Amino acid sequence: MGTLSDQYRDSSRLDARFRLHRDFSTNHQPFPRWVFDQFAFTAATSILDIGCGPGYLWVENQERIHPEWEIVLIDRSFGMLVQAHKNLPDIGLKIQWVNSDAQVLPLDGCAFDVVVANHMLYHVDDRPGVLAEISRVMKPEGRLYAATNGRAHLLEIRELIERFQLNSSIWTHHNAFSLENGEEQLSGSFERVSCVRFDDSLEVTEVEPVMDYIQSGLSSEELATNAKGLQGIRVFLGRQLNEEGVIRIHKETGMFIAEKPLPG
Numbered sequence: 001m002g003t004l005s006d007q008y009r010d011s012s013r014l015d016a017r018f019r020l021h022r023d024f025s026t027n028h029q030p031f032p033r034w035v036f037d038q039f040a041f042t043a044a045t046s047i048l049d050i051g052c053g054p055g056y057l058w059v060e061n062q063e064r065i066h067p068e069w070e071i072v073l074i075d076r077s078f079g080m081l082v083q084a085h086k087n088l089p090d091i092g093l094k095i096q097w098v099n100s101d102a103q104v105l106p107l108d109g110c111a112f113d114v115v116v117a118n119h120m121l122y123h124v125d126d127r128p129g130v131l132a133e134i135s136r137v138m139k140p141e142g143r144l145y146a147a148t149n150g151r152a153h154l155l156e157i158r159e160l161i162e163r164f165q166l167n168s169s170i171w172t173h174h175n176a177f178s179l180e181n182g183e184e185q186l187s188g189s190f191e192r193v194s195c196v197r198f199d200d201s202l203e204v205t206e207v208e209p210v211m212d213y214i215q216s217g218l219s220s221e222e223l224a225t226n227a228k229g230l231q232g233i234r235v236f237l238g239r240q241l242n243e244e245g246v247i248r249i250h251k252e253t254g255m256f257i258a259e260k261p262l263p264g
Contacts, residue, residue, distance in 0.1 A: 013216040014053055014080075020202065020213045021251075027200040031253065032060035034198050035147060038255055041114060046070045048112045048137060050102050051120030053077075055084030058095075065093055072107070074098040102130045107137045118147035118255075122177040131189045138260045144190060150179040150252030157214065157249060160236065164229035166218070182256050190258035197254035204247040207237045 021031060035057060041047070043066050049057065052073040058065065065071075071094060075081050078099045085097060100106050102117075103126055115134050124130045134144060177185060179195060186193045204210055211234055215223060223230070240247055 016212040016216040018056060020204070020209045023209065024202045024204045025200050025251070026203055027198070030060055031198060031200070032057045035118065035145070035255065036061045036064055038145060038196060038257065039114070040143070041066070041069065043068045045113045046072075046111065047114045047116065048072045048074065048107070049116040049118075050074050050105075050134070051076075051117060051123070052084055053080050055087045057116070057118065058084075059087045062088070067093065070094045070096075072096045072098060072112075074100055074102070074105070076101045103133065105133050105137055109136050110139050111137050113139055113142050115142065115144045116146075117144065119149070121146055121182075122148060122175070127177060127185060128188065131186065135189045135260055140260055140262045142260045144186070144258045144260070145255060146182070146186070146258070147253065147255040148177055148179060148182055150254070151175055152250055153252040155250045156247075157210070160233050161214065164232045164236075166214070166222075166226050166229050166233075179252065179254050186256055186258045189260075191261045193256060193258040195254055195256050197252075200251045200253065202247075202249035202251060204249065205241070205245075207234060207241060207247075210237055210247060210249075 025031070027034075045066070045068075047069055049071065052058075052075050055073065058071070058073075073081070073084055073095060074097075075084070076099070081097050081099055088095065098106065102120070102124060115138055117134065121127060121130065138144070179197070183193050183195060211230070214233065215230065218226060237247055
């Protein structure tokens with residue numbers, strides 16, 4: 001089974017997943033644009049993006065970034081940071097790049113007005129410890145923006161993986177911090193926790209983008225040992241596409257917004 005280090009050594013696997021959503025989502029507003037719409041920043045804002053990946057959020061909103069914002073992008077994968085740096089050429093923005101794990105942030109306390117942690121909290125083993133670290137580096141009354149998925153997200157894909165007996169933890173990890181249980185987990189370190197949902201689904205008109213998505217969750221060894229199951233999925237999807245003209249896939253995504261309480 002592929003480890004998280006294998007999955008996120010560089011952006012190639014994440015790119016396959018991003019393309020499926022970009023090309024076949026029924027909501028014509030790209031998810032990174034919607035995320036940005038939820039932000040309430042001032043010109044003097046200092047921002048920490050934990051688990052920034054290849055920088056999709058900032059690439060898709062370059063023209064909306066205030067030149068006075070101080071942005072720190074952090075990721076445990078050096079390869080992700082390299083790709084983010086390539087995707088965000090020097091256009092006068094105040095961006096720092098930090099290669100670090102979220103469990104011990106090499107940053108001063110009470111330094112950030114905003115922390116962004118999109119689709120990453122379900123990856124960490126010690127979530128209370130990471131949330132405590134996030135709280136430590138935030139200023140009092142600072143805000144955390146944390147996007148995640150619901151339990152029914154991409155249900156049809158997960159049902160195919162189960163039906164054809166593929167096995168990879170990448171398809172179940174998001175239940176650890178989901179739209180259903182995230183508020184309870186955040187309430188231990190934050191207050192005024194709210195959740196906003198992004199209304200979307202997939203209507204896919206090609207088989208291979210779905211196959212690319214599924215295969216992105218398998219290691220090289222798993223791709224070889226699951227060749228028969230993968231071919232079964234490809235045939236099943238091809239038949240569905242011929243009969244219905246579209247492959248419909250449910251999406252369930254949203255964002256938690258939480259504030260750090262004042263001391264005392």
